Amino acid sequence: MAMTFTKRTLGTAAGGLALALLLAWWAWPSPRVVETAVVGRGPVQVTIEEDGETRAVDRYGIASPVTGRLLRVTLREGDLVKPGQLVAEIAPTPLSAADRDLLGARLESAKALEAEAFERVRRADADAAQAVREKKRVADLVAGRFMSPQALEQAESAVSMKAADVAAARARAVSAAADVRAAQAALASVRANAPAVRVDSPVAGRVLRIAEKSERVVTPGTVLVTVGDPSALEVAVDVLSNDAVRVKPGMRMLLTGWGGDEIEARVRTVEPAAFRKVSALGVEEQRVWVVADFEAVPPGLGDAYRVDARIVVAEKADALRVPAGALFRRDGKWHAFTVEGGRLALRVVEAGLRGSRDVEIVSGLAEGARVVLYPGNDLSEGARVAPRR
Template sequence: MKSKGRWLFWSALAVLLLLAIWLASRPDPRWVDLVEASSGPLRVTIVEEGRTRVKDRYVVSSPVNGYLHRIDLDVGDALTAGQPLSWVDPMPVSVLDARSRAEAQARVKAAEASLESVRQEVSAAQADAELAASDYQRLLSLTESRFVSDEQLQQARAATSRAQAVVRSARFRQEVAVHELAAARTRLDISAGAAPQGEVLHQVAVRSPVKGAVLGLKREHEGVVNAGDPLVEVGDPAALEVVVEVLSFDAVKLSPGMAVELTGWGGDVLDARVRRVEPVGFEEVSALGVEERRVQVIVDLASPRQLWSALGDGYRVDAEFILWHGEEQLQVPASAVFRVDDGQGVFVVSDGIARLRPVQTGPGNGLMMVIEQGLASGERVVRHPDRDLSEGDPVRAR
């Protein structure tokens, strides 16, 4: 009986000793940050700062050498096409010789040909605008039957807006061509010693070529000017575009028609579309002194005019280019995903043990990454796995 009790005592002591040795040799659990894989919307975007500018700008210059009267206008004043901006008293000129007269007449004919060419452009732009509006109305009538997607309808609306903008631009060029023709005829008549019809010889009007507003005053005070000296910059503030300078690395990901959201200007989020990615880059030094290669991207506003009527020329905006978006996408923090051999993986924690799990990833925005295969919603993964964490290590959540 004594021998049996002694055997039980030594057996229990041996078990306790082995247990103590195992506990002493077992590694301590590693403290980690855990996060659950969850489903939700995700967008991959590029955000850069941009500025607004008037699409069609015109610098009105002095048509003749002479004495300029003071320009009584302020920046922002509304203008009508043909409105006098100021007056110039021409310097006395001599009668043209045969060669100079022929050159002046050739300039008039060139201006007439340019005007006719612009008129044809206006007709073509008007036809394109009518076709775009017709296509939009046709698609709009099919929305109730669900034969047309919202994206097709939005693209048709944007195409209509772009076509109308092209028509406005062509009409502006036509008004400028009319103004240039009148200026060429004025120079010919004044140099020949004859006054234009209905106008006094000793005073020439400087007129606005288009309907719009004053964007800048190149010269405000009176004094002697030469022919071609810039006087006033005019344009239509209702025809705005946005210029965004993006890194050349990001510019290759953009294409015409891509959706853009404009924020950070003091109002609601505005819808816009990429119109052109310029093919020429330039060098710019950042605020940190880093040399960067950047590309200008031109963006057209797609939201109704009343939503951005407070915007003017040269205003700051934040442009968010939407590269990809999805709804109900299973995602984890991008820091939880790391490279494993030829693929990618995460550490999934179950019962306090870290398990290496290969996964197939999708798009990511730098903060979150889509998991297409290998992970289920609700599973916990290590947010920031370090190089010392291995398969089967015990872990403890902070």
């Protein structure tokens, strides 16, 4: 009888213990599944991302010099033109004495602009020569180890930019001279009662755009044909003015979204004046044009093509980094949750370069550590977690 009671008691106790363990296992909270990433090494870039547009470096809007009836334009977009080639003809309307005086004044204005353009060429040549002398001086100092090699790179970049300024100034001078010839022709045609005014191309290039192919009445200054070299392209990006202060000539610009592989350009200039633009959300913004030169223009890219631009304002090729979504602010400092032994550990982190995708880690995390991505407010130190498979 005692033996039976003991066995029955032990059996009941064992069953109760098993049931209690089962209930405890069922009620015990399962680990929280979280997204994680591993701290590793790689490049970190701080970029300014905006939409941009390609454009011909030297484009010429050939305008009507007189009021008259534009005769039908026979050129087509993409046609090659030579300097002095006829691009349009305008049958002038009878002019009054006041209109003739206006044409004379326009000729004098064109001559003044031509003189100014050639003066700019002279100044650009002088600046370019000074940049070459400065490069030689810096090269001698670098050779003597009085300056860093980066100073020589900056001097070489300055020589390239000054050479580009010279080319642009000479192109503007050519255009100004063509404007003088056009104004002279307009005035001469009125005085001689010529049947039509010739409008010639000032430069060689391709027809990029024809504003109006059919006959119509035009006024002085109406752009008829735009001519340029589509193989000599630059890219223009308008950035917020508070971003523009971080952009410097020589910085890299990475271009995507144009239909081909990523291409690289170099910032040539940041325009000194901002302009007002209304965003898609209806917000007025102050923006600044940043202009960059292509390292090499890829085949197929043309004038006025849209691109996605990333201006690299700071970068490190080999940095300890984590995804930007792993860090969060608490008590004025950066923190991250690491997964250690199936539980969360809160780490104070010192961040360096902060890109849109990755952040450089100066201290607080070791390479190979597993961090939680996009941690919610309900996570706390010591909580049980499991990385998502």
